[in-house]
Amino acid sequence: MKLxxxxxxxxxxxxxxxxxxISWILMDFAGELPGTYYSDYVIQLGGSPTIxxxxxLVSMLALASVQFPGGYLADxxxxxxxxxxxxxxxxxxxxxxxSALSWHFILIGATIQNLCLLYQPALNAMMADSxxxxxxxxxxxxxxxxxxxxxxPAPAVALLLVxxxxxxxxxxxxxxxxxxxxxxxxxxxxxxxxxxxxxxxxNLKEALHSYPKALKEGxxxxxxxxxxxxxLFFSMLIVRSSFAMTSALFLVYAFYELKIGGTPNPALYASxxxxxxxxxxxxWGYVMIALFICMIILSLxxxxxxxxxxxxxxxxxxxxxxxxxxxxxxYGNYSTLFIVMILIGFAQLLGFSAYQTLFADLxxxxxxxxxxxxxxxxxxxxxxxxxxxGGLLYDNVSPQLPFLLMPILIVPSIFLIVFHVHxxxxxxxxx
Numbered sequence: 001m002k003l004x005x006x007x008x009x010x011x012x013x014x015x016x017x018x019x020x021x022i023s024w025i026l027m028d029f030a031g032e033l034p035g036t037y038y039s040d041y042v043i044q045l046g047g048s049p050t051i052x053x054x055x056x057l058v059s060m061l062a063l064a065s066v067q068f069p070g071g072y073l074a075d076x077x078x079x080x081x082x083x084x085x086x087x088x089x090x091x092x093x094x095x096x097x098x099s100a101l102s103w104h105f106i107l108i109g110a111t112i113q114n115l116c117l118l119y120q121p122a123l124n125a126m127m128a129d130s131x132x133x134x135x136x137x138x139x140x141x142x143x144x145x146x147x148x149x150x151x152x153p154a155p156a157v158a159l160l161l162v163x164x165x166x167x168x169x170x171x172x173x174x175x176x177x178x179x180x181x182x183x184x185x186x187x188x189x190x191x192x193x194x195x196x197x198x199x200x201x202x203n204l205k206e207a208l209h210s211y212p213k214a215l216k217e218g219x220x221x222x223x224x225x226x227x228x229x230x231x232l233f234f235s236m237l238i239v240r241s242s243f244a245m246t247s248a249l250f251l252v253y254a255f256y257e258l259k260i261g262g263t264p265n266p267a268l269y270a271s272x273x274x275x276x277x278x279x280x281x282x283x284w285g286y287v288m289i290a291l292f293i294c295m296i297i298l299s300l301x302x303x304x305x306x307x308x309x310x311x312x313x314x315x316x317x318x319x320x321x322x323x324x325x326x327x328x329x330x331y332g333n334y335s336t337l338f339i340v341m342i343l344i345g346f347a348q349l350l351g352f353s354a355y356q357t358l359f360a361d362l363x364x365x366x367x368x369x370x371x372x373x374x375x376x377x378x379x380x381x382x383x384x385x386x387x388x389x390g391g392l393l394y395d396n397v398s399p400q401l402p403f404l405l406m407p408i409l410i411v412p413s414i415f416l417i418v419f420h421v422h423x424x425x426x427x428x429x430x431x
Contacts, residue, residue, distance in 0.1 A: 016126060019192055021142075023087070023185040030181035032154035034097070034174040036288050037162060037281065039251040041171040043270045047103040049399075052248040053391020055107050060244070060384035063114035064377050067121060071373020072214030074122035075366065082119040083126065084189045089116030091182030098175035121372040126192070128360040128368055142303060155292065159285030166272050167281060218374035221367055229362045231420035233375050236355055237382055238413040239319070244383035245390030245402045250329070254287075255280045257399050260334040283334060291341040295349055302350055311358035312423045318351030319414040323407040330403045361424050 096109025161170035261280025268274040325343035390402040
């Protein structure tokens, strides 16, 4: 490819898109650093699968509560001020994680963090605003690629911290690093420019009293967007709630059911003194490193695929990949974990990029904030329910059941995409 063609291919790599990419590099590496052993950390602080589900429940409800005002404020007053200001709040919430004396501190930190994500609809809308329609598949996939590149060292660094300082102190150091890097990302986001021309001047009093109107507009917005958007939302609602049931439990299942480090000693439950668990932590770090390396390799081909064959086919493919991956995880072993996590990572990459691209194609710019807020509100409600259900089912019925429900739920999600989502032609895509 010639230099001029290369410049044309990546001509969108500027302005707000570039600033968001830089901030995401810092934040995604930081987020994945303790994310490698998050579930193990909560259990060491006195938690359990049910407690993991409870934290998911409360944090997702907090996140849901700010979606309607977040979307309303993003469309009324613009995206920039929300994103650049509240990223600082998210950064400071990680102090609770770093200094946690029990799992209750994690719950408090997660709640504060998710309330500050009031800016999330504005962030999603700004990302869509910053990409031309014909480059959206590539743009979102490059975002996923860069985030994958930045996060690839994270499991290795987490593994090093845990192996060197012990699992609990290693995680405290990790969360301290997260706080610092999120503050750096928040500072970078202060350079964002306005992405909308016709916005009102911020009135704080009106903003605080906007919830009823935001709720009403968040519901009514579905009357003016293409009907396919609603079915796309239903499909993603099923997928994300099923992942919420199990996302915090993969590590727990691998440690205590697959016993990838050997059989844990019940007398040393979740302890650093248990050699089986310490070996499991090391092996889990290797699995996470393989996952992120795979996502780097697949990101650009995924974007090309989405822009070439359309959005629906990749969405459908992602669902079909999840089904065998989950079954292989439940009845697998340490060796099959590498295959499972790579398949699940690929499915998430494919589905996430295709979903974001199709959403941007379907929804007009002026409505993206409200639609995003509305979609996120209901999604997080269902994710909250999924999270607590997963923990309760794991502890009280069967550790396998939350995972086995995933393939069952994926099937109707695929059918909704196949039969009810219309993909617009290139000339019909919203700017």
